[in-house]
Amino acid sequence: MAKISTAGNYGKEIRSDCMATLELTKSGGLKIDLISKVKDYFGDQIISLAKEELKFFGIKNAKLKIEDQGALDFVIAARIEAAVKQLIETDQEYLLEIIPQNTDQTAKDRPRRSRLYLPGNTPKLALNAGIYKPDGIILDLEDSVAPDKKFEATILVRNTLRSVNFYGAERMVRINQLPQGLDDLDHIIPQHVNVILVPKCETTDQLKAANNKIAKIKKEKNLNYEVWLIPIIESALGVINSYQIACCENVVGLAIGLEDYTADLGTQRTAEGNESFFARSQIVNSARAAKVQSFDSVFSDVNDMEALKQNVLTSKSLGFDGMGCIHPRQIPVIHANFAPTEKEIEKAKQIVAAFQEAKEKGLGVVSLGSKMIDAPVVKRAQKVLELVSVGGNN
């Protein structure tokens, strides 16, 4: 193994992160060299954290340099752990206390209008993500993390799941493409994660593998909470298999990833989106058939809110329940435009009222004016009102 290891990021533009450089020595005890703008305020605390962590891993003699730009404890701990694990073999994990808010479970059919993607190895973005009130926050281990940073990212994401308050957003992790992604689960599943996103999903075998791995971890660690799955369909084959995929255990919805899908088709994404019309409709249809939710792809131009709005309205009209986003400013636009219109709300209220009245009167048939109303229509109306209570912009 190497003699000196480094983990994390440090530089003029980098905030809320640090770089740990570790060298094991033969003698001399633990030497911690802290370079930090916040040394005056938190220096002693950082140094004692570092010493405690090194001792936890059984390291008695080492030189550790921490170059810090305002990293919080869970980040510093993750960076040190990543540096340690490059030098010594250990299965131990240095875990900080999990905050109580991060142990709650989520319902299978909760609203998932927006899910905000965050690069898993960039701690600064995670700290404030919850205040934008997305329905879900995705800590990404896949495309947004460079291959040589994957290892330290899993440790950071693990710590983030324990320490950062997401203020009610569902805690999601996008693992790497399988089979690599199965290893990510070891770190992630024990942290009360709510949803795992499985990228480039094409067959039910992949979800079975994920489910088996999750069940194994849960059994070993005696975990008794649900971990939901959202497969991301990103290929022609995935689209064709989407119904079977949606029917897999623990799946709460299907997401579509259009960048890879259009590449697979050999075509380009356009503003009109004709090339993906079939796939999007197929995903919505498969999801509905399997009684799960469906989520549209992200809209990548973060500066064009008007185009985003049009995109959301199209998604909604196709039948999607939500879409991904890559910038917090997109969240209110997504929420506002997935929200039912006033006309839809009025109609829904009338239908639900008529349904209640029929129920109270013991009538078998619900009618509004001269029209008979079927059960699925009532259900849809109830869902509309549910979305209203979630709020448009919050």
Added chain:
Amino acid sequence: MQEQKCYEDELRNESNYMPINQIKNGVGRMIPTEINGKPVIPFMGLGKHRPTGKIIGPSIPTCLDFPEDGDKTLPSLKEALLKAGLKDGMTISTHHHLRDGDLIANEVFKIASERGIKYLIWYPSASFPCHEPLIEYLENGTIHHIEGSMNGPLGRFTSRGKMKGVGILRSHGGRVQALKDGEVIIDIAVLAAPTCDMFGNSTGQHGPSACGVLGYAKADALFAEKVIIVTDNLVDFPCMPMEIEGNYVDYVVVVDKIGLPEKIISGTTQITKNPDRLQLAELTARFLLESGILKDKCFMQAGAGGTSLAIGDYVHQIFREKGWKIQVGFGGSTKYMVDMLKDGTMEHILDAQAFDLEAVRSIEENANHHHYPVFNAYNFHSKGNLNSMMDISILGATEVDVNFNGNVVTHSDGYLLHGIGGWQNCLHAKNVILPLPLVRHGIPVIRDEVTTVVGPGELIDVIVTQFGIAINPRRTDLLEKMKNSNLPIKTIEELKEEAERICGVQEKPKFTDKIVAAVKWVDGTVIDVVRQVEE
């Protein structure tokens, strides 16, 4: 008089820094009874201190002593300073309308240093990083101390205990208060003017170093014993509009360059793109609307920082949708205010200083964009206060505490880094709102006790952070109005706990006993002192 005091200072160096007597003032801070050899009036609470007597002015001049043809030009700044009687212990003032592009203040003290002059007091309306070269003259004794603001490098120098005297920090209004009640007498005002005529009539609107307005310089022209105008754009008499009247001017000097244009005015001020700050701005705007503070015909003060601009932008949208107008927009003007003026959502701009080129142009083009006699608008000895007429004042702070006290001059590491500017004055608005990040670079912004009290908590009404909004318990009306709001209304303690949960409780900075600067309240009393940081 002042000269005498300064000599005494030097002699009694030690007792000056470690005064025997300290007393607790009205915000519970220990302050010395004497600073720079002058007795200190401690802050006693809002509105308690009311100096009496006459407004102090300069000596009576006689027109017979000035050239009949009106030509007051002299060949060099050095000659003008000597003619003005530059000598040890004098108080020299400059203004900050050239901001970080100012070339004149450094030049004044270079000349003084070359002449071996000592114990000068620099009385700027604000200092900027460009004034770092003055450290040389603080070190060699040319400048005894600064009364005004100590920004960036000068602040760090002061916090290290290296300034010979004790620095005095005043607000823009406090600076004029001190001139009016005679606490400070400017011996020589050296006023850079982007355009001027031989008689001294001056404007900031034209010339290669145009800065818009000269409002802060105007006070110096009225109160200083001697007034020197320095320009790089001499025009034929009369220079109009004359914001500074030649009849107050002793000498006019023409130099190659008074400032670096690119640092005087930014090409365009920019709304922040940082999503966290935008979120903060939006939350602030929503609070202003829901609380009823925002209304048709309101008076509003706002800054030109990225977050303030974003709040202005949200407010602009709201006003457009509602068909409302801001009757009076006051503050540093920017293109965003000019846009409001143009589309009718703002009726008047009262301009204290122009921040971008669009604003400078607008002063000339728009009849309702006024350069306002800002020096007289909100000082303690004026007959009324423009600031107290404002419905909304949006301000920043380096720290606030659970008693809503605010700090803008030191950071929580104890170092002096900023001046007060108009901050204390703006606290007198009907609704003072501070949008702040809860955590700044890993450091909590809400603390048990601010490092330095610059503004008393009674005057700070609302603190908005991304994580929640805290309303000062004294504002029962606002608490009542927001009772059923969907906005995240929290107590200030809850916000502090959240900040500490995120980053932990910070260690306090360590200070020596040596007092390096005093913070004046708007009435001239001392609200707090800054001590040397232990390094």
